[in-house]
Amino acid sequence: MDAAPRSFDELPTDPAYGVPVPFAAGTEVGATVRDLDKRRVTQCALSRVCGVCGATLGRPLAFVGSRRELDRLSFHFPPSHVDCVESLLEAYADVVDPVLGQDTRPGDWVVVTAASFEFVRPGRDDVDRRPLFEPRIPALVP
Amino acid sequence: MAIADVKEYTHLSEEDVEQLGRELDSIRAEIEESRNAEDAAYINRLIRIQRGLAAGGRVAMLASAHTRAGRPALVAGAAMLGVAKILENMEIGHNVMHGQWDWMNDPEIHSSNWEWDTAQPAEQWKHSHNYVHHQFTNVLGHDNDIGYGILRMAREQKWHPANLGQPVYNALLASLFQWGVALHDLDLERIRKGEKDPKEMKRQLRQILRKGRNQVLKDYVVYPALSGPAWRSTLKANAAANVTRNLWSYVIIFCGHFPDGALHFTEEELEDETRAEWYLRQMLGSANFEGGRTLHVLSGSLGYQIEHHLFPDLPSNRYPEIAVKVRALCEKYDIPYTIGPLHRQYGQALRTIMKLSVPNSWTSSDQPEPPSPVRDRRRKSDAERPTRRPELGAWSRSPRERSA
Numbered sequence: 184m185d186a187a188p189r190s191f192d193e194l195p196t197d198p199a200y201g202v203p204v205p206f207a208a209g210t211e212v213g214a215t216v217r218d219l220d221k222r223r224v225t226q227c228a229l230s231r232v233c234g235v236c237g238a239t240l241g242r243p244l245a246f247v248g249s250r251r252e253l254d255r256l257s258f259h260f261p262p263s264h265v266d267c268v269e270s271l272l273e274a275y276a277d278v279v280d281p282v283l284g285q286d287t288r289p290g291d292w293v294v295v296t297a298a299s300f301e302f303v304r305p306g307r308d309d310v311d312r313r314p315l316f317e318p319r320i321p322a323l324v325p
Numbered sequence: 326m327a328i329a330d331v332k333e334y335t336h337l338s339e340e341d342v343e344q345l346g347r348e349l350d351s352i353r354a355e356i357e358e359s360r361n362a363e364d365a366a367y368i369n370r371l372i373r374i375q376r377g378l379a380a381g382g383r384v385a386m387l388a389s390a391h392t393r394a395g396r397p398a399l400v401a402g403a404a405m406l407g408v409a410k411i412l413e414n415m416e417i418g419h420n421v422m423h424g425q426w427d428w429m430n431d432p433e434i435h436s437s438n439w440e441w442d443t444a445q446p447a448e449q450w451k452h453s454h455n456y457v458h459h460q461f462t463n464v465l466g467h468d469n470d471i472g473y474g475i476l477r478m479a480r481e482q483k484w485h486p487a488n489l490g491q492p493v494y495n496a497l498l499a500s501l502f503q504w505g506v507a508l509h510d511l512d513l514e515r516i517r518k519g520e521k522d523p524k525e526m527k528r529q530l531r532q533i534l535r536k537g538r539n540q541v542l543k544d545y546v547v548y549p550a551l552s553g554p555a556w557r558s559t560l561k562a563n564a565a566a567n568v569t570r571n572l573w574s575y576v577i578i579f580c581g582h583f584p585d586g587a588l589h590f591t592e593e594e595l596e597d598e599t600r601a602e603w604y605l606r607q608m609l610g611s612a613n614f615e616g617g618r619t620l621h622v623l624s625g626s627l628g629y630q631i632e633h634h635l636f637p638d639l640p641s642n643r644y645p646e647i648a649v650k651v652r653a654l655c656e657k658y659d660i661p662y663t664i665g666p667l668h669r670q671y672g673q674a675l676r677t678i679m680k681l682s683v684p685n686s687w688t689s690s691d692q693p694e695p696p697s698p699v700r701d702r703r704r705k706s707d708a709e710r711p712t713r714r715p716e717l718g719a720w721s722r723s724p725r726e727r728s729a
Contacts, residue, residue, distance in 0.1 A: 186525065
């Protein structure tokens with residue numbers, strides 16, 4: 184069942200880290216921030232909803248991820264509202280582990296905004312079998 | 326049945342499937358890199374035409390009430406408004422909400438902002454269509470477009486005596502299509518089984534009621550009221566425009582996945598399939614129809630249903646050139662490319678509706694055999710494949726040739 188969008192304040196809390204669990208990390212009971220929920224990630228991509236709150240995206244689209252993801256312009260976390268990403272980074276400021284499927288801690292994450300994106304499904308030969316989001320021009324780093 | 330067991334392509338090795346995927350990737354990249362001002366001009370021009378038709382239709386209806394033009398103006402107004410609604414829903418709204426024009430960075434023509442002229446809220450369409458239908462295309466139990474929850478459209482679906490009423494349900498669905506679509510994302514089946522989150526259901530119902538109310542107010546209260554004493558004529562003309570749009574969009578949508586040759590799948594979880602396998606499922610589950618440029622524009626480019634399912638977020642005006650390449654790939658890899666004239670495709674869908682209203686044992690399946698005989702269609706390992714002849718860019722002999 185596909186869950187309803189929730190405002191940032193209504194997101195469930197991760198029991199281990201005490202931080203909000205974004206829509207893309209799962210909406211079922213017991214969802215955690217350790218990794219992303221592939222089904223929700225696909226839903227975000229195709230329904231064009233925010234990876235944090237699950238509501239319809241606005242403009243511009245905000246992409247959050249590691250410096251490496253920025254360098255290759257290819258993100259694992261779905262596009263989100265700018266406000267939602269800012270709230271997420273604020274809430275995760277004290278998390279020291281690499282959560283949400285990232286390989287760096289939230290303090291090192293960067294945000295990029297863009298007008299559109301391409302959703303790239305994994306291929307057979309990809310080592311990392313997670314879908315990717317490629318922001319399209321104009322991609323702006325605040 | 327897993328996608329890998331579908332007999333229409335089990336003659337392909339895993340490497341063939343991946344190579345096909347790579348070739349489709351390169352088609353996608355080529356279009357992405359060549360999107361340009363001409364494409365932007367196409368959608369802008371179409372929106373101008375659509376708005377002109379809508380305004381002209383409304384003005385003609387008003388004029389019919391206050392001038393001697395009378396009935397001809399009313400009929401012309403209804404026709405113009407009907408075409409405007411068709412264009413807005415099919416070629417503009419549907420495609421904008423897929424994100425086909427997001428690359429323009431236009432504040433209005435963007436998947437995040439567009440709200441269309443029909444009863445279903447855009448947000449719910451983007452879930453039920455963009456995600457559920459496009460991700461789980463033709464997967465029984467997942468894709469609610471298979472019969473819209475009221476029609477039995479696949480022989481794998483269990484027959485129930487209520488299916489005897491399918492001809493009637495179908496006629497009702499066609500004429501009230503915008504309202505059927507409006508309720509689509511509610512997922513009546515889940516509500517019936519008590520599986521729907523009550524909070525989400527209430528939220529969606531509020532959205533539908535608000536949007537539906539505005540549609541009714543616009544077409545059946547405000548514009549008729551502006552016509553003064555002739556309000557009844559304007560109301561009827563607006564109803565005619567809406568019914569025309571309903572019937573047309575129903576026909577086009579039912580031609581996309583229900584003609585003979587478009588397959589259904591029963592795999593419950595397909596999220597681990599590779600990109601190439603996903604491409605294949607889209608190709609095998611969709612059907613095109615032939616026609617001129619005007620027909621394709623009026624049908625939201627869904628005559629290129631196969632290309633639309635492969636590349637739902639590429640600009641629709643590029644589908645004709647994509648179709649040439651996709652069809653060539655289907656021939657190269659010996660997989661079906663289902664296509665036919667509109668009347669035949671719809672006729673087959675209608676025949677399926679009628680036949681599946683009775684138990685399977687009373688009728689026979691109309692699914693055509695794959696291009697080459699089934700006996701050839703065990704999936705082969707790469708070691709079993711014949712030598713590729715690079716100078717031809719294809720296998721030395723296709724399965725069809727081998728069976729001849």
